[in-house]
Amino acid sequence: MAEHQKDRIELLQGTLDMLILRTLLFGRAHGHQIAKHIQRTTEDVLQVEHGSLYPALHRLERKGWVVGKWEKAEDRNREFKYYRLSAAGKKQLASEESKWKQLATAIGRIMWPAEEG
Amino acid sequence: MRWWRTKRREQDLERELRADLELEAEEQQENGLSAREARYAAQRAFGNTTLIREEVRAMWTLASMERLIQDMRYALRTMRKNPAYSLIAAVTIALGIASTTLMFAVVKSVLLQPPPFKSPGALYMLWQKIPQEGRVSFSARNYIAYASQTQLIESLAAFTGTGFTILGRGEPELAIGQLVTPSFFTILGVAPSLGRTFLASEGEQGHNYEVVLSDQLWRSKFDGRNDVIGQAVVLNGDSYTIVGVMPATFDFPGNRYKLWVPAALNAPLFQQHPDAHFLRVLARLKPGLSAQHLQAELNLIGKRIDAQEHDPARSYYAVPLRDMLSGDLRRPLLILLSAVACLLIIACANVANLSLARATARNRELAVRGAIGASRPRLLQQLLVESTLLALIGGMAGFVVAYWGVRVLTFFAATNVPQLMHTHINSGVVGFAFVVSAICGIVSGLTPAFAGSQIDFRSALNEGTRAAGNVRSDRNRRVLVFAEIALCSLLLISSGLLIRSFVSLLRVNPGFQPSGVVTADCVLRENHYPDAGVMLRFYREALARMRVLPGIKNAAMITHLPFGGNDWGNSFEVEGRPAPVGKTYGAQIRPISTAYFSTMHIPLRRGRDFSEEDNEDGRRVAIINEKLKNQFWPTTDPIGQHIRFDKDWLTIIGVSGNVKHSKLDADFEAEIYIPYPQLSPVLLNFVGRDNNYVVASTVGSGAVATAVRATIHKLDPEMVVTVDTMEHLIDDSVAQTRFRTWLIVVFAALALALVCVGIYGLVSYTVTQRYRDFGIRIALGAERLTILQLALARSMTLTLLGVLVGGFCALLASRFFESLLFGITAHDPLTFASAPVLLILIALLASYIPARRATKIDPIVALRYE
Numbered sequence: 017m018a019e020h021q022k023d024r025i026e027l028l029q030g031t032l033d034m035l036i037l038r039t040l041l042f043g044r045a046h047g048h049q050i051a052k053h054i055q056r057t058t059e060d061v062l063q064v065e066h067g068s069l070y071p072a073l074h075r076l077e078r079k080g081w082v083v084g085k086w087e088k089a090e091d092r093n094r095e096f097k098y099y100r101l102s103a104a105g106k107k108q109l110a111s112e113e114s115k116w117k118q119l120a121t122a123i124g125r126i127m128w129p130a131e132e133g
Numbered sequence: 134m135r136w137w138r139t140k141r142r143e144q145d146l147e148r149e150l151r152a153d154l155e156l157e158a159e160e161q162q163e164n165g166l167s168a169r170e171a172r173y174a175a176q177r178a179f180g181n182t183t184l185i186r187e188e189v190r191a192m193w194t195l196a197s198m199e200r201l202i203q204d205m206r207y208a209l210r211t212m213r214k215n216p217a218y219s220l221i222a223a224v225t226i227a228l229g230i231a232s233t234t235l236m237f238a239v240v241k242s243v244l245l246q247p248p249p250f251k252s253p254g255a256l257y258m259l260w261q262k263i264p265q266e267g268r269v270s271f272s273a274r275n276y277i278a279y280a281s282q283t284q285l286i287e288s289l290a291a292f293t294g295t296g297f298t299i300l301g302r303g304e305p306e307l308a309i310g311q312l313v314t315p316s317f318f319t320i321l322g323v324a325p326s327l328g329r330t331f332l333a334s335e336g337e338q339g340h341n342y343e344v345v346l347s348d349q350l351w352r353s354k355f356d357g358r359n360d361v362i363g364q365a366v367v368l369n370g371d372s373y374t375i376v377g378v379m380p381a382t383f384d385f386p387g388n389r390y391k392l393w394v395p396a397a398l399n400a401p402l403f404q405q406h407p408d409a410h411f412l413r414v415l416a417r418l419k420p421g422l423s424a425q426h427l428q429a430e431l432n433l434i435g436k437r438i439d440a441q442e443h444d445p446a447r448s449y450y451a452v453p454l455r456d457m458l459s460g461d462l463r464r465p466l467l468i469l470l471s472a473v474a475c476l477l478i479i480a481c482a483n484v485a486n487l488s489l490a491r492a493t494a495r496n497r498e499l500a501v502r503g504a505i506g507a508s509r510p511r512l513l514q515q516l517l518v519e520s521t522l523l524a525l526i527g528g529m530a531g532f533v534v535a536y537w538g539v540r541v542l543t544f545f546a547a548t549n550v551p552q553l554m555h556t557h558i559n560s561g562v563v564g565f566a567f568v569v570s571a572i573c574g575i576v577s578g579l580t581p582a583f584a585g586s587q588i589d590f591r592s593a594l595n596e597g598t599r600a601a602g603n604v605r606s607d608r609n610r611r612v613l614v615f616a617e618i619a620l621c622s623l624l625l626i627s628s629g630l631l632i633r634s635f636v637s638l639l640r641v642n643p644g645f646q647p648s649g650v651v652t653a654d655c656v657l658r659e660n661h662y663p664d665a666g667v668m669l670r671f672y673r674e675a676l677a678r679m680r681v682l683p684g685i686k687n688a689a690m691i692t693h694l695p696f697g698g699n700d701w702g703n704s705f706e707v708e709g710r711p712a713p714v715g716k717t718y719g720a721q722i723r724p725i726s727t728a729y730f731s732t733m734h735i736p737l738r739r740g741r742d743f744s745e746e747d748n749e750d751g752r753r754v755a756i757i758n759e760k761l762k763n764q765f766w767p768t769t770d771p772i773g774q775h776i777r778f779d780k781d782w783l784t785i786i787g788v789s790g791n792v793k794h795s796k797l798d799a800d801f802e803a804e805i806y807i808p809y810p811q812l813s814p815v816l817l818n819f820v821g822r823d824n825n826y827v828v829a830s831t832v833g834s835g836a837v838a839t840a841v842r843a844t845i846h847k848l849d850p851e852m853v854v855t856v857d858t859m860e861h862l863i864d865d866s867v868a869q870t871r872f873r874t875w876l877i878v879v880f881a882a883l884a885l886a887l888v889c890v891g892i893y894g895l896v897s898y899t900v901t902q903r904y905r906d907f908g909i910r911i912a913l914g915a916e917r918l919t920i921l922q923l924a925l926a927r928s929m930t931l932t933l934l935g936v937l938v939g940g941f942c943a944l945l946a947s948r949f950f951e952s953l954l955f956g957i958t959a960h961d962p963l964t965f966a967s968a969p970v971l972l973i974l975i976a977l978l979a980s981y982i983p984a985r986r987a988t989k990i991d992p993i994v995a996l997r998y999e
Contacts, residue, residue, distance in 0.1 A: 048153040066179045070150065071188040086148075096156070097149040 251322020528570025622939025908995020
């Protein structure tokens with residue numbers, strides 16, 4: 017499997033949490049949808065391993081940033097575990113976003129100093 | 134975390150995973166895959182769902198705790214399933230822990246624990262040194278002079294041992310006690326368990342009739358009653374008031390002392406002999422000062438005192454009390470501790486080896502666990518938990534053994550090595566045992582755990598069809614067995630050296646014939662025997678009566694009996710040969726009766742023995758020993774020459790053979806024998822009160838002892854008589870050496886037993902591993918002997934290598950205990966040759982038993998063997 021992943025980027029610790037929270041900003045989603053959404057949006061650059069996704073989801077649920085609930089899907093006649101962003105989760109997302117921005121700018125200043133304008 | 138909540142959450146996750154998995158499969162199907170292919174694709178995308186489940190569970194629960202408990206439960210189950218393995222491993226560890234804990238308890242209480250006194254670091258013993266004797270006590274005059282001049286000493290105490298006859302409390306009993314200045318107890322900072330210790334005023338003449346009892350005497354003689362305080366007891370004919378009882382733990386300066394009486398330095402005893410050096414001095418240094426400060430002051434004041442007494446040859450020195458107490462035990466104890474450390478390492482290696490063998494056998498089990506999702510750290514943890522649990526169980530058993538071992542040890546120590554009496558198990562020792570067990574578990578589990586967690590799952594699962602050995606764990610096993618053999622070889626050689634040294638110690642000729650000699654010790658008390666006249670009357674009468682007892686060949690008397698624990702070193706002069714300036718000649722003075730040499734079978738080299746004419750009215754005579762003769766008259770005849778240690782010149786009338794006096798391994802000392810009646814009245818009173826009668830007989834020692842005791846009691850019914858045999862006295866003098874020799878022999882034997890198990894295990898394993906290989910060889914016509922050689926080759930190579938390396942280590946280590954050896958060199962060729970041969974033979978035996986199995990393989994069974 018290692019060869020296939022060459023052009024994919026390993027997610028930084030904690031980054032997956034932020035991406036999940038950001039995905040849930042659009043509304044409820046179940047695990048599969050979240051994984052697919054991240055993959056599609058990043059044009060398959062970020063591959064979400066199920067092995068990390070579910071533990072991450074449950075970690076966020078335990079921290080109270082997301083709330084899981086079994087609900088019927090719109091297109092299928094089956095129940096899925098849908099996650100929603102809680103108020104605390106929204107706050108957490110905001111703080112992680114700003115932290116991420118700071119980090120990205122900081123790294124950018126070192127990597128591409130000339131583009132700084 | 135409540136179990137039902139955990140359970141619901143797991144069901145929840147299960148459902149979530151299934152739902153999402155099905156969705157993935159449906160989507161794949163919509164992309165055009167068949168139902169089956171879609172399902173597989175979905176499963177591939179999800180990967181190892183067990184692992185996901187485990188990780189999510191870890192998220193919700195205190196997973197590590199839970200895992201640990203799970204592993205422990207699993208470990209206990211595995212242990213129950215393999216009782217033989219678990220038992221051997223636990224017993225092996227228990228052996229190692231028991232002996233290590235025991236030795237540690239001893240070392241801790243003797244070497245590491247400070248003496249049980251108030252700030253013991255500041256306590257020093259003070260001594261004098263003269264050229265021919267290393268350690269001389271203070272005289273009363275020296276003590277008083279030093280006490281009045283010192284600036285650095287906070288407090289000073291003097292003490293000296295003396296015998297007391299206790300009367301009026303049942304049978305007369307002789308108790309060895311101490312005369313101590315009242316500061317003795319306060320300087321040590323020990324409180325009595327009952328009553329009080331001495332007041333400063335009790336160090337004055339006339340106020341000194343108080344006594345403090347030891348716990349042991351209080352229990353044996355006074356029934357442990359609390360109302361003894363204030364009661365009177367008769368000691369040596371005088372009435373003393375009991376003022377206190379010391380706790381059982383207090384036994385300074387030794388456990389043979391049963392009572393303490395104030396020493397009034399202005400009393401006649403001290404005033405009559407102000408220059409006799411018999412006071413031991415204990416000093417407490419003022420806070421913040423070092424031994425160097427004390428030594429500087431000792432040098433200064435010592436010189437001043439020497440000048441006053443015109444005795445320039447003395448120098449003064451201080452020894453920390455702590456060093457005095459552990460004394461000559463330090464090195465033997467450290468050696469024994471190293472020996473048990475070797476034993477413990479061997480035990481660990483053995484257990485590692487056992488679990489390595491088992492880990493290999495468990496390859497498939499581990500591979501299955503790995504294949505269904507157990508991660509490597511998880512397997513590693515499980516194996517470590519198993520070995521640590523085993524070690525802790527073994528450690529607990531070992532601790533129980535050590536606990537009882539300490540009791541047995543203190544029981545034997547009471548008569549052999551009194552310093553070990555205080556060995557006890559405290560929290561430090563418990564902690565030590567626990568930590569060592571845990572380390573054992575981790576160390577012995579680490580090798581197999583790494584070998585086990587690095588299994589290539591696929592080949593392990595297929596192993597049934599290929600007799601594949603784990604090369605890596607094979608090498609580990611060999612290294613372990615090699616290390617065991619090397620350490621065992623080191624231990625065997627070391628204990629061999631100590632045994633050989635002990636044997637040569639027992640073979641030492643003491644210079645006299647101890648067999649068949651009974652000794653009877655009695656002390657002529659001042660109150661009953663006030664002057665020389667009565668003393669000599671008792672002595673003559675006792676000896677005359679003993680000599681006519683039936684079955685008695687010979688009887689004699691000496692004041693300072695060989696191996697009797699007493700000595701009288703004195704300076705002396707030789708007529709016409711003055712000692713060089715600043716020096717004195719020293720010799721041991723031995724007042725004896727007639728027939729002493731013939732009773733003890735000490736050869737007379739020249740001249741004649743003392744006769745009855747050599748009495749208080751006769752010419753003053755002396756017999757010197759060969760050592761003294763060779764010192765002054767190596768080629769000429771000393772008979773007729775004159776020497777003196779007191780006022781009168783003595784004419785030398787004979788030369789005797791040399792005699793060991795206190796230790797078999799000590800050098801001979803220069804000795805001057807004189808007739809007991811010719812001691813001056815002052816000296817007779819001072820050093821001549823101890824009469825040791827020696828009786829050579831043809832009948833059993835028991836009958837002689839009774840007869841001798843009866844004879845003395847007929848003369849003086851209140852006399853305390855201590856009867857012993859000369860052989861027993863010599864035996865007592867080697868008790869400590871015997872004790873440590875036995876200990877190391879036991880440790881070496883245990884190590885040898887463990888190594889046997891290790892080698893046996895290695896060879897059995899090899900035979901099992903190569904079962905098919907051997908079978909094929911036999912089928913192709915290999916000789917049984919060739920098979921045997923093949924099976925033995927590996928273990929014997931290891932043994933030879935181990936023996937070589939161990940022998941080399943022993944060569945290096947033997948330097949460390951050279952000073953403990955007697956009669957052999959540290960490179961004793963016999964030991965260095967025989968110990969390896971013994972080890973090789975035993976290794977051969979231990980490997981032959983399993984190797985024989987290889988020769989009996991039925992090729993047909995072997996080829997089918999999977």
